[in-house]
Each structure stands twice: as C-alpha cells, then as structure tokens.
Amino acid sequence: MKFGAKLKQIRTEKQLTQPQFAELLGIEQSYLSKLENDKSQPSADMFATITTALGMTPADFLADLDGETQASLRHMPQVGQFLEGVKVQRIAHVRHWTYAAAAAGALGFAMMLAANDGIFFPNNYYKYTSRGVLEPGDADNLFDQFSVTQEMRMKARDITPEERFRLEADFQTRRVKYVTVESSRDRGTVYFEDVPGGRRKFDLIKVSYTRSTANKILQYLGALLAFCGPLILLVEWRLRSVSKRIASENK
Numbered sequence: 001m002k003f004g005a006k007l008k009q010i011r012t013e014k015q016l017t018q019p020q021f022a023e024l025l026g027i028e029q030s031y032l033s034k035l036e037n038d039k040s041q042p043s044a045d046m047f048a049t050i051t052t053a054l055g056m057t058p059a060d061f062l063a064d065l066d067g068e069t070q071a072s073l074r075h076m077p078q079v080g081q082f083l084e085g086v087k088v089q090r091i092a093h094v095r096h097w098t099y100a101a102a103a104a105g106a107l108g109f110a111m112m113l114a115a116n117d118g119i120f121f122p123n124n125y126y127k128y129t130s131r132g133v134l135e136p137g138d139a140d141n142l143f144d145q146f147s148v149t150q151e152m153r154m155k156a157r158d159i160t161p162e163e164r165f166r167l168e169a170d171f172q173t174r175r176v177k178y179v180t181v182e183s184s185r186d187r188g189t190v191y192f193e194d195v196p197g198g199r200r201k202f203d204l205i206k207v208s209y210t211r212s213t214a215n216k217i218l219q220y221l222g223a224l225l226a227f228c229g230p231l232i233l234l235v236e237w238r239l240r241s242v243s244k245r246i247a248s249e250n251k
Contacts, residue, residue: 005036007032106229108222114218115216120218127180130178190202
C-alpha cells in the first residue's frame with residue numbers, strides 16, 4: 001500500500017471529506033490531496049504531525065505500507081527506526097526458527113542413540129540359572145564341585161565306586177532343583193538371592209539382544225524429530241517467500 005492510499009483509507013474509515021480530514025490533520029486540503037495522490041511526500045515533522053493527529057504510532061501507520069514506499073520514506077528518523085526494528089525482528093524470527101530446528105535435530109539424534117544403546121530402556125535380556133539351594137554352611141561352589149569331590153574320594157579309596165554313584169544320585173535327587181530367571185536387568189555373571197532354607201546362586205548362561213517396544217517407539221520419535229529439523233527450516237523459508245510474494249503483489 002502506498003502512503004497516499006493509506007491516508008485515503010483512514011479518511012474513508014472515519015467517513016470524512018478531504019476538507020474535514022485536512023482540518024483534523026491540521027494541514028491544507030490541497031496538500032492533503034497531493035499526499036493522497038502520492039504527488040508529494042511528507043517531511044519528518046509533517047509525518048509526526050499526521051500520526052499524532054490520528055492518534056497512531058509511526059509503526060502502526062507504516063506497518064501496511066509496501067517495501068518500496070517504506071524505503072522512499074527512510075530519510076525520516078521515525079521510518080528509519082521502524083525499518084531497523086523490522087529488520088531486528090526478522091533476524092530474531094529467523095534465529096528462533098534456526099534454534100528450534102537445531103534443537104529438534106539434536107534431540108532426535110540423541111533419542112535415536114539412546115534407543116540404540118538402551119540407555120533408558122534395556123535392549124538385552126539376561127538368562128540366569130540356579131542348580132539348587134545352598135544351605136547354611138555350604139560352599140558357594142557346592143554344585144560345581146560335589147561330583148569332583150566324590151571322584152577324588154573314590155581315587156583316594158575313601159569310598160567305593162558304588163558309594164560314589166549312590167552319593168551323586170542322592171545329591172542330584174535331593175539337592176539339584178533348577179530355577180531359570182530371565183530379566184532385562186544386568187546382575188553380572190553371578191548373583192545370590194536369599195530363599196527359604198538358604199540362598200541360591202544364579203549363573204549367567206545367555207545374553208540375548210532384543211529391541212524393546214519402548215526403544216522402538218523412542219527411535220521412531222527420534223527419527224521424526226531429526227527429520228523435523230530441516231523441515232522447520234524449509235517451512236520458515238517457504239513462509240518468508242510467500243510473505244515476500246504477497247507484499248510484492250500488494251504494491
């Protein structure tokens with residue numbers, strides 16, 4: 001919108017004739033006519049007089065003017081300040097969009113790494129087995145060494161082969177009671193757990209990698225955020241392009 005068109009629009013909205021509007025502004029009607037027809041441009045003092053009479057700030061008046069008109073009025077301090085403010089706002093706007101894009105990309109990438117490494121939700125499943133209950137006084141390696149001990153006793157002729165097989169069969173029947181535990185928690189290669197009658201020694205026998213549902217969701221969301229980073233910049237660029245085109249069409 002040109003300067004004159006803006007003045008005429010305000011006059012029309014106020015339903016005033018040119019003489020009435022000129023009187024309101026404190027200027028000659030002939031000068032108002034020149035301004036409305038863009039045959040003259042106001043001085044800085046006159047521009048201040050007009051905006052004061054209308055009860056408007058320079059920024060309010062200038063906001064609807066096209067870029068070419070604003071540039072032609074740049075010699076006025078009020079206009080220069082307005083255009084500098086617009087420039088600062090535009091830079092801040094672009095900076096905010098850029099920060100948002102960078103934050104989205106960084107967060108998305110971090111979420112994908114966290115999902116892949118199982119930082120928040122484990123991807124590994126650990127399988128432990130216990131061969132029986134260790135009663136008070138039993139050695140921690142009882143189930144590993146019982147058969148070895150009986151063989152050594154047999155070789156030392158403390159027991160006969162028949163006694164050895166009987167003792168081992170009795171031990172297997174009475175003491176060996178397998179329990180298997182699968183958990184997403186890594187408890188090391190060996191851990192102990194108190195149970196009625198004593199405690200159990202659990203040995204790690206297998207580690208399985210299984211992507212958890214939570215990590216699948218986390219990775220999907222991370223990929224979506226990482227994709228949103230460049231998308232945000234593209235949208236911001238498109239919006240600026242559309243705004244420039246609309247402003248150009250309205251000249």
